[in-house]
Amino acid sequence: MIAWSAIAAGLAVIVALAHSVISERVILRPLFRQPAQGILDTAPGRNIVRAIFHMPSVAWAALGLGVWFNRLQDGPDLIAVIAMIVFASSAIGNLVALRRPHPGGVLLLLATAATATDLFVN
Numbered sequence: 001m002i003a004w005s006a007i008a009a010g011l012a013v014i015v016a017l018a019h020s021v022i023s024e025r026v027i028l029r030p031l032f033r034q035p036a037q038g039i040l041d042t043a044p045g046r047n048i049v050r051a052i053f054h055m056p057s058v059a060w061a062a063l064g065l066g067v068w069f070n071r072l073q074d075g076p077d078l079i080a081v082i083a084m085i086v087f088a089s090s091a092i093g094n095l096v097a098l099r100r101p102h103p104g105g106v107l108l109l110l111a112t113a114a115t116a117t118d119l120f121v122n
Contacts, residue, residue, distance in 0.1 A: 004118035005071035011111040012064025015104050016057040067115055080115050087112040
Protein backbone atom coordinates (compact mmCIF):
# COMPACT_ATOMS: atom_id res chain seq x y z
CA MET A 1 0.00 0.00 0.00
CA ILE A 2 1.63 3.21 -1.16
CA ALA A 3 -0.83 5.63 0.45
CA TRP A 4 1.37 6.37 3.47
CA SER A 5 4.42 7.09 1.34
CA ALA A 6 2.32 9.34 -0.89
CA ILE A 7 1.06 11.23 2.18
CA ALA A 8 4.63 11.62 3.46
CA ALA A 9 5.76 12.89 0.05
CA GLY A 10 2.85 15.29 -0.20
CA LEU A 11 3.47 16.74 3.24
CA ALA A 12 7.20 17.12 2.59
CA VAL A 13 6.62 18.86 -0.74
CA ILE A 14 4.00 21.19 0.78
CA VAL A 15 6.38 22.16 3.59
CA ALA A 16 9.22 22.67 1.10
CA LEU A 17 7.17 24.89 -1.21
CA ALA A 18 5.69 26.91 1.66
CA HIS A 19 9.12 27.34 3.27
CA SER A 20 10.68 28.62 0.06
CA VAL A 21 7.86 30.91 -1.04
CA ILE A 22 7.01 32.41 2.35
CA SER A 23 10.59 32.84 3.49
CA GLU A 24 11.58 34.42 0.18
CA ARG A 25 8.82 37.02 0.56
CA VAL A 26 8.93 37.54 4.32
CA ILE A 27 12.63 37.18 5.16
CA LEU A 28 14.99 37.29 2.20
CA ARG A 29 13.53 40.09 0.07
CA PRO A 30 13.22 42.52 3.01
CA LEU A 31 16.71 41.54 4.19
CA PHE A 32 18.23 42.21 0.78
CA ARG A 33 16.45 45.59 0.51
CA GLN A 34 18.25 46.89 3.59
CA PRO A 35 21.63 48.58 3.32
CA ALA A 36 24.09 45.74 2.78
CA GLN A 37 27.19 45.06 4.81
CA GLY A 38 29.47 42.09 5.29
CA ILE A 39 28.60 39.03 3.24
CA LEU A 40 25.39 40.64 1.99
CA ASP A 41 27.39 43.48 0.44
CA THR A 42 28.06 41.51 -2.75
CA ALA A 43 25.79 39.75 -5.20
CA PRO A 44 27.62 36.42 -4.79
CA GLY A 45 27.23 36.71 -1.01
CA ARG A 46 23.49 37.32 -1.33
CA ASN A 47 23.21 34.40 -3.76
CA ILE A 48 25.01 32.08 -1.35
CA VAL A 49 22.76 33.14 1.54
CA ARG A 50 19.69 32.58 -0.66
CA ALA A 51 20.90 29.14 -1.79
CA ILE A 52 21.73 28.01 1.74
CA PHE A 53 18.38 29.30 2.96
CA HIS A 54 16.48 27.22 0.38
CA MET A 55 18.58 24.06 0.82
CA PRO A 56 16.32 22.54 3.53
CA SER A 57 13.35 22.91 1.17
CA VAL A 58 15.19 21.01 -1.52
CA ALA A 59 16.14 18.28 0.94
CA TRP A 60 12.59 17.90 2.30
CA ALA A 61 11.02 17.70 -1.15
CA ALA A 62 13.67 15.31 -2.49
CA LEU A 63 13.44 12.99 0.51
CA GLY A 64 9.64 13.03 0.47
CA LEU A 65 9.55 12.13 -3.21
CA GLY A 66 12.33 9.61 -2.60
CA VAL A 67 10.18 7.84 0.00
CA TRP A 68 7.29 7.64 -2.44
CA PHE A 69 9.30 6.54 -5.49
CA ASN A 70 11.19 4.03 -3.36
CA ARG A 71 7.90 2.48 -2.22
CA LEU A 72 6.65 2.34 -5.82
CA GLN A 73 9.75 0.34 -6.72
CA ASP A 74 9.77 -1.83 -3.57
CA GLY A 75 13.22 -0.53 -2.72
CA PRO A 76 15.09 -0.85 0.57
CA ASP A 77 14.01 1.08 3.65
CA LEU A 78 17.16 3.19 3.97
CA ILE A 79 15.72 6.22 2.15
CA ALA A 80 12.67 6.19 4.42
CA VAL A 81 14.84 5.97 7.54
CA ILE A 82 17.02 8.86 6.37
CA ALA A 83 13.90 10.88 5.52
CA MET A 84 12.47 10.26 8.99
CA ILE A 85 15.71 11.42 10.61
CA VAL A 86 15.82 14.60 8.51
CA PHE A 87 12.10 15.38 8.91
CA ALA A 88 12.11 14.78 12.68
CA SER A 89 15.38 16.62 13.34
CA SER A 90 14.17 19.59 11.29
CA ALA A 91 10.91 19.70 13.25
CA ILE A 92 12.68 19.36 16.61
CA GLY A 93 15.25 21.99 15.62
CA ASN A 94 12.42 24.34 14.71
CA LEU A 95 10.74 23.73 18.05
CA VAL A 96 13.96 24.33 19.99
CA ALA A 97 14.82 27.48 18.04
CA LEU A 98 11.35 29.04 18.22
CA ARG A 99 10.36 27.63 21.65
CA ARG A 100 6.86 27.05 20.29
CA PRO A 101 5.26 24.79 17.70
CA HIS A 102 5.60 25.95 14.11
CA PRO A 103 3.19 24.84 11.33
CA GLY A 104 6.07 23.57 9.18
CA GLY A 105 7.49 21.62 12.10
CA VAL A 106 4.11 20.03 12.79
CA LEU A 107 3.76 19.03 9.14
CA LEU A 108 7.27 17.56 9.17
CA LEU A 109 6.38 15.52 12.25
CA LEU A 110 3.30 14.29 10.38
CA ALA A 111 5.56 13.40 7.43
CA THR A 112 7.79 11.50 9.86
CA ALA A 113 4.78 9.62 11.23
CA ALA A 114 3.48 8.84 7.74
CA THR A 115 6.90 7.54 6.71
CA ALA A 116 7.13 5.40 9.86
CA THR A 117 3.64 4.03 9.21
CA ASP A 118 4.64 3.25 5.64
CA LEU A 119 7.62 1.27 6.91
CA PHE A 120 5.46 -0.53 9.46
CA VAL A 121 2.64 -1.57 7.12
CA ASN A 122 4.89 -2.53 4.22
